[in-house]
Amino acid sequence: MGAPSRVPSSGPDSHGKEGVELTEYRKPIPKPTPETRDFWEGCKRGELRLQRCTVCGHVFFPPRGHCPKCAARSVESFTASGRAKLYSYIINHRPAPGFEQEAPYAIAVVQLEEGPRMMTNIVGCPQTPEALQLDMPLEVTFEPITDEISLPKFRPVDAR
């Protein structure tokens, strides 16, 4: 897991002085690789980037330098719709380090409209079996956790 980083909870970083409170982000922080940098830069801009094979058209995730279906090295990335459905989840009563305040919280796998699935958290609704119905429509939202990384999370479509 990554070393804890300090991110401003509000406003620009002013070294933790004069009214700007720094919150320690203690959860795991992704570190991009050359293959995944485009994805994480997209998240920072508020775009969910997926990849598509230019030979067979297969859409896939996580990012890589070739198509996992036909092995062609010719791939392009594009901005996905951000629409998804709730494929499955658990409600975690055994929080990972850094997540103690949130337990119990849902860890979900969502089915993106374009085909791939991804792990995420569901935000903007109670973390209960009643509120979290499989196949409910979701949309992406981005949670900045450092200056470089924003995590794609999903919220119910009707929960604005």
Add this chain to the structure above:
Amino acid sequence: MKRKSVAIVGAAETTELGVIPHMSQIQLHADAALNALADCGLTPKDIDGLACAGASPVEVAWYLGITPTWVDGTAVGGCSFMMHVRHAAAAINEGLCSTVLITHGESGRSGIGRARFGFAPQSLQGQFEAPYGPFGPPTLFTLPVLRYMKEYGLTEEQLAMVAVVQREWASMNPRAMFRDPITVEDVLNSRMIAYPIRLLECCLVTDGGGALVLVSAERAKDFPTKPVYILGTGESVESPMISQMEDFTTSKAFRVSGKKAFEEAGITHDDVDHLMIYDAFAHLPIFGLEDLGFVGRGEAGAFIAEGNTRPGGKLPLNTNGGGLSYTHTGMYGMFALQESVRQLRGTAPAQVPNCRISVCHGVGGMFAASATIILTNEEP
């Protein structure tokens, strides 16, 4: 794999099982190895092939004083030992070695001399799963359950019955860690771990180990133990991340591995007297029964709840009590193999009458890998 060309002649677990804080992980490997060697009247000097997971074969070879001509360090989680059996059989048949030792030792509970579980932030898991708060297998392996329940109507009561039935088997086994009978209500009232999975639907966390000795079938008759022949084998892998598993209601690795093993063995499901399915969590036997083809899609929950796998049932399953009640060091596959061997030797605490063919099916990681070994006590 040539049917019945290789046999297991030595099999043993660590002297103690459960909580062993006075022994490091590598010593657990050695304790199990020495017990298995004693079981078949050999010493480390007789071993020329070595396979293990959880430690490097270099470390185990040196620690035991073995100079191998063949090693296998396949480490894909709890089914690694099933894969070792498969690879060892091929190596013996190819003449790469003649006497193979397979070891498992894990200080899963006490954590003595054991590496920590975790993902580098640049790894795929570190980037695409860890940020969302999973905390070990109970929070990852369980993710498919709700999807399976919705697709097939599996109820929480049926899922709880998996733990209830396995406790019935464990109650007959003096070495099982949990032996007191439990009810569906006990399971449903146990602490929620990762909804919809409760504490009693999760495996134990223990210290222990086990080891096997394999030789050619021709040599097997020269040993003091009843030979257990390898009839069929299979293996496969799917995804390092549960979120990328193709279908949350069925394991591709299970299907590929199981099909291959049954084809090699040349048997049908009706020929099977005894079955072990690695049960890290209560849904594993359900996936296993269906993906191995013992029942149809969506039928396994009812099949177990109706008593078919309990003592006296038509398909005895996880007869040592399983990972849920017997023991679970972290890589439980070795213990499933040990129970298959005991059943075929006729020495199991909860012995299945007239047991001739046993299917032993393992999982590695969170549905990441799988291997299947079919064993028999019938001579070639």
